[in-house]
Amino acid sequence: MTAFRPALVIVDVQEDFCPPSGALAVQDGRDIVPAINELLSLDFVLKVATKDFHPPDHVSFASNHTEPNNKPFESLITIQNPLNPEETQETRLWPDHCVQGTMGSELLPELNATEFHHIVEKGQDKRVEMYSAFADPFVNPNVSRSELAKLLRDKQISDVYIAGLAADYCVKYTALDAAKEGFKTWVLPEVTKAVDPTSLEDVHKGYETAGISLITVDATRQRL
Ligand code: VGL
Numbered sequence: 001m002t003a004f005r006p007a008l009v010i011v012d013v014q015e016d017f018c019p020p021s022g023a024l025a026v027q028d029g030r031d032i033v034p035a036i037n038e039l040l041s042l043d044f045v046l047k048v049a050t051k052d053f054h055p056p057d058h059v060s061f062a063s064n065h066t067e068p069n070n071k072p073f074e075s076l077i078t079i080q081n082p083l084n085p086e087e088t089q090e091t092r093l094w095p096d097h098c099v100q101g102t103m104g105s106e107l108l109p110e111l112n113a114t115e116f117h118h119i120v121e122k123g124q125d126k127r128v129e130m131y132s133a134f135a136d137p138f139v140n141p142n143v144s145r146s147e148l149a150k151l152l153r154d155k156q157i158s159d160v161y162i163a164g165l166a167a168d169y170c171v172k173y174t175a176l177d178a179a180k181e182g183f184k185t186w187v188l189p190e191v192t193k194a195v196d197p198t199s200l201e202d203v204h205k206g207y208e209t210a211g212i213s214l215i216t217v218d219a220t221r222q223r224l
């Protein structure tokens with residue numbers, strides 16, 4: 001039996017994803033902070049925060065595209081793998097958000113950020129979208145990978161607990177990649193908020209297919 005070595009990954013709890021002034025504010029995004037701080041007080045082997053961290057010319061910004069296919073939240077564009085034009089992905093356009101060096105890219109100040117062992121930045125490559133904190137969605141080959149998988153492996157992590165923003169984008173793709181990387185993966189739905197809450201039923205079905213489990217803060221505390 002392998003040892004239980006849990007890690008906590010808090011995804012993208014940044015000003016631009018939160019009211020009152022975030023460019024891509026998720027409804028009630030700030031409300032998850034008390035639960036995150038409670039999770040941060042538990043005895044995880046490794047505690048990581050991720051940050052969406054884009055250059056101003058990022059491909060996901062509607063402002064970097066021309067009409068008529070440049071509506072934030074609505075337009076879907078097709079992007080090619082810069083390393084393999086045969087591989088394409090359809091991806092959604094957003095308002096400018098989490099631009100490197102701006103206030104919007106900062107973690108919420110009410111997080112107990114001193115508990116984080118590492119901050120992993122993602123989405124720096126202007127050519128590709130990167131919802132997952134592990135890698136961009138291209139596979140043939142990958143274009144951009146973060147250090148997250150190595151951080152988890154170096155600490156011999158067995159289980160990854162994931163919370164943060166947004167439930168239907170970066171939390172979802174980070175969880176799916178954590179499972180693909182071979183970690184037992186847990187998502188805390190009460191410690192997430194979605195861009196589109198009506199999508200969550202499908203998101204949770206996808207978790208079931210991927211062997212990802214949902215868990216409450218209470219149950220997490222009891223297991224730790
Ligand atoms: C995210 C949209 C665009 C997220 C990041 O953190 O969920 N969503 N970039």
Ligand code: ZN
Pocket residue numbers: 052054060097098123
């Ligand atoms: Zn982004």
